[in-house]
Amino acid sequence: MEKTMNRRIFLKYSAATGVTAAVSGFPAILRSQPKEILIGSIQPATGVIADLGIADRRANQLAVDDINARGGIKSLGGAKLKLLLGDCEAKEEVGRSEAERLIKEGAVCLTGPFLSGVAIAMGTLCEARGVPFVIDVAAADAVTQRGFKYTFRCFTTQSILIKNIGDFLDTIVKEKKVAMKRIAVTNAGDLFGRAQGKAFVDYVKAKKLSFDAEIVEHIEYPLGVQDLSAEVAKIKAAKPDILCPVARSGDAKLLVRELYKQRVELMGIIGPGSPGWYEPEFIRDMGPLADYVMDNAPWPNPKSPRFKEINERFAKLYPGKYLDGNSGYGYLAVMVIADALERAKSTKPEALVEALRTMNYRQDIMVGGAVQFTANGDNRGANTAFMQVLKGEVKVVLPKEFAQADYIFPTPPLWKR
Amino acid sequence: MSSSFVLQLVISGLLMGGVYSLIALGLSLIFGVMKVINFAHGEMMVWGMYIAYTILLFTGIDPFFSLVVSAGALFVLGYLFQRTVVNRIIEFPEAMQVIPMVGAALIFENGARLIWGPDYRSPASKFALSSLWIGEIMIDVPRLLAFLIAILIAALVFLFLKYTDIGKAIRSSADNRLGALLVGTDVNRVYAVCFGIGMACVGAAGALLVPLVPLAPHIGPPFTLISFIIVILGGMGSLMGAMVGGLIVGIAESVATIFLPSSLKQIVSFSLMVLILLFKPKGLFGR
Numbered sequence: 191m192e193k194t195m196n197r198r199i200f201l202k203y204s205a206a207t208g209v210t211a212a213v214s215g216f217p218a219i220l221r222s223q224p225k226e227i228l229i230g231s232i233q234p235a236t237g238v239i240a241d242l243g244i245a246d247r248r249a250n251q252l253a254v255d256d257i258n259a260r261g262g263i264k265s266l267g268g269a270k271l272k273l274l275l276g277d278c279e280a281k282e283e284v285g286r287s288e289a290e291r292l293i294k295e296g297a298v299c300l301t302g303p304f305l306s307g308v309a310i311a312m313g314t315l316c317e318a319r320g321v322p323f324v325i326d327v328a329a330a331d332a333v334t335q336r337g338f339k340y341t342f343r344c345f346t347t348q349s350i351l352i353k354n355i356g357d358f359l360d361t362i363v364k365e366k367k368v369a370m371k372r373i374a375v376t377n378a379g380d381l382f383g384r385a386q387g388k389a390f391v392d393y394v395k396a397k398k399l400s401f402d403a404e405i406v407e408h409i410e411y412p413l414g415v416q417d418l419s420a421e422v423a424k425i426k427a428a429k430p431d432i433l434c435p436v437a438r439s440g441d442a443k444l445l446v447r448e449l450y451k452q453r454v455e456l457m458g459i460i461g462p463g464s465p466g467w468y469e470p471e472f473i474r475d476m477g478p479l480a481d482y483v484m485d486n487a488p489w490p491n492p493k494s495p496r497f498k499e500i501n502e503r504f505a506k507l508y509p510g511k512y513l514d515g516n517s518g519y520g521y522l523a524v525m526v527i528a529d530a531l532e533r534a535k536s537t538k539p540e541a542l543v544e545a546l547r548t549m550n551y552r553q554d555i556m557v558g559g560a561v562q563f564t565a566n567g568d569n570r571g572a573n574t575a576f577m578q579v580l581k582g583e584v585k586v587v588l589p590k591e592f593a594q595a596d597y598i599f600p601t602p603p604l605w606k607r
Numbered sequence: 608m609s610s611s612f613v614l615q616l617v618i619s620g621l622l623m624g625g626v627y628s629l630i631a632l633g634l635s636l637i638f639g640v641m642k643v644i645n646f647a648h649g650e651m652m653v654w655g656m657y658i659a660y661t662i663l664l665f666t667g668i669d670p671f672f673s674l675v676v677s678a679g680a681l682f683v684l685g686y687l688f689q690r691t692v693v694n695r696i697i698e699f700p701e702a703m704q705v706i707p708m709v710g711a712a713l714i715f716e717n718g719a720r721l722i723w724g725p726d727y728r729s730p731a732s733k734f735a736l737s738s739l740w741i742g743e744i745m746i747d748v749p750r751l752l753a754f755l756i757a758i759l760i761a762a763l764v765f766l767f768l769k770y771t772d773i774g775k776a777i778r779s780s781a782d783n784r785l786g787a788l789l790v791g792t793d794v795n796r797v798y799a800v801c802f803g804i805g806m807a808c809v810g811a812a813g814a815l816l817v818p819l820v821p822l823a824p825h826i827g828p829p830f831t832l833i834s835f836i837i838v839i840l841g842g843m844g845s846l847m848g849a850m851v852g853g854l855i856v857g858i859a860e861s862v863a864t865i866f867l868p869s870s871l872k873q874i875v876s877f878s879l880m881v882l883i884l885l886f887k888p889k890g891l892f893g894r
């Protein structure tokens with residue numbers, strides 16, 4: 191007897207097909223050729239350093255858009271990347287819970303989070319959940335010293351920052367034949383600020399500089415401080431030759447204005463390596479007071495045509511902004527993730543981690559070399575540049591091969607400009 | 608340790624304390640009259656700052672003059688906020704009042720972030736960088752102006768409460784709500800005006816801080832906290848207490864940096880608060 195298809199039979203068959211498909215993993219065929227790969231970006235987009243966090247997030251997004259525009263991840267059938275956004279509010283516990291959320295939403299890899307304390311919290315979670323974590327910005331050495339297998343850091347470590355500032359100071363003293371005997375150090379009281387301030391003070395105290403120098407004052411203030419008049423009065427009383435501040439964006443401005451008002455005589459302001467001194471907002475608000483400030487930090491390679499092209503597009507999207515060392519690494523980290531996905535040909539954590547371990551990503555966007563990760567997960571190619579603000583523009587002045595201008599030292603006093 | 612260094616710290620602290628006083632005055636006034644704690648106090652101050660900043664940006668008018676606009680705008684905001692939100696929760700238990708106030712604080716903070724963005728802003732105003740010198744001692748002109756204007760505004764608020772009809776109505780409503788109602792005072796309106804005045808104080812204080820403090824949407828909570836300390840120190844609801852408390856906290860925080868690391872300087876004001884709560888729980892001027 192021939193069976194005719196009626197409504198009841200049709201329903202029976204289609205229900206059975208549906209169940210079979212769900213049980214046997216019919217969608218798995220789709221999964222093996224993902225149309226969209228989710229990457230979690232967790233940045234301090236609100237809270238005390240929201241400006242820096244948002245710049246970093248925008249750079250993450252720009253890199254994702256660039257990869258999608260050139261055809262996505264080719265080895266995965268041209269799968270597109272999608273950035274899932276998380277906000278750590280500059281707090282460790284929020285960073286952890288946001289990471290948990292993005293992993294639940296299907297992120298195959300995380301990036302972020304600007305703050306070293308948050309990086310440790312997120313790294314611990316990624317270790318437990320088995321999700322690769324490619325840090326774009328976070329410098330404290332401790333981040334990669336916990337034996338994490340899933341954490342990789344593109345950014346420069348604190349040890350490199352400190353060694354480089356030592357070399358740069360040595361160069362200045364040698365080239366300009368000046369005496370920088372008395373050094374005052376300030377730092378914000380978050381994990382990075384504290385560690386960076388202490389590491390620099392220890393470096394000077396251990397006599398690792400090629401010239402004679404002593405720390406005459408070391409001041410720590412809370413992150414998000416509102417008033418630095420008393421602190422600057424203390425610095426003035428110590429009569430330093432140079433001031434080496436480890437800052438964030440708000441306190442950098444407070445500090446410069448107080449130095450001006452209290453007429454603190456300095457040969458120069460030389461950041462051992464911290465934000466605050468090279469962002470567009472610092473130059474916009476401080477005007478001539480921003481000039482001659484020097485800072486040591488990871489920085490985009492000013493001679494790279496590729497960087498110029500990316501930066502032009504970034505500035506077009508966000509008028510008045512440019513890519514700096516932090517947002518530059520925000521861009522680079524997503525490129526590194528994309529390269530790992532390309533070579534892993536899979537979004538499985540083990541395959542991704544293996545691809546990250548064997549990474550050799552040639553780049554000329556940032557000052558430094560190709561991205562290769564050590565056993566700890568640190569980037570062998572990460573390096574720093576020494577910059578000075580000259581006529582309202584940040585110029586790389588050392589090392590010579592990247593330099594855009596000659597540096598000026600000693601610098602004219604703040605109130606004679 | 609030179610004496611001029613100590614004197615420098617005392618003066619800086621005293622001048623900053625004047626602005627703290629004005630911020631705390633608003634909080635104390637609102638609490639004294641309505642028994643509502645304004646947890647959105649610092650966030651509303653930030654709005655006052657942004658209004659003065661925006662005026663400076665577009666017209667070049669210095670915050671020391673545009674503070675009238677900041678104060679006026681915050682008065683209206685405070686008036687409406689009282690009418691729409693605070694009036695509905697005024698009879699609630701304190702713990703329940705906290706939630707809408709904290710919610711309002713979040714809305715104000717993130718509203719500011721939405722409008723003005725997350726950047727720190729330190730606009731170049733006329734007086735921002737000027738200073739006077741008396742021998743070795745530097746007197747920061749914006750700080751001095753802020754101090755003088757803050758004291759002036761506080762004095763005006765005192766006079767207003769003492770001599771005007773609406774001021775008297777505010778005081779009578781604070782003393783005895785039922786009594787005020789019985790003699791025909793429109794207590795709800797009086798409360799709204801009072802909340803408006805409290806907000807106007809904090810709006811003016813915000814404008815005064817524009818040349819002194821880098822402005823960002825999130826800087827409110829530390830100011831809310833410091834006004835709590837001042838109000839507890841001076842006595843909840845006491846306006847004189849808020850003034851004196853502000854000066855004490857300003858000086859204490861500044862001078863504390865001589866013997867404490869800066870990151871710990873708030874210990875001094877919190878310790879003062881703990882001592883007051885232990886030995887004189889009603890505060891220095893509390894009744």
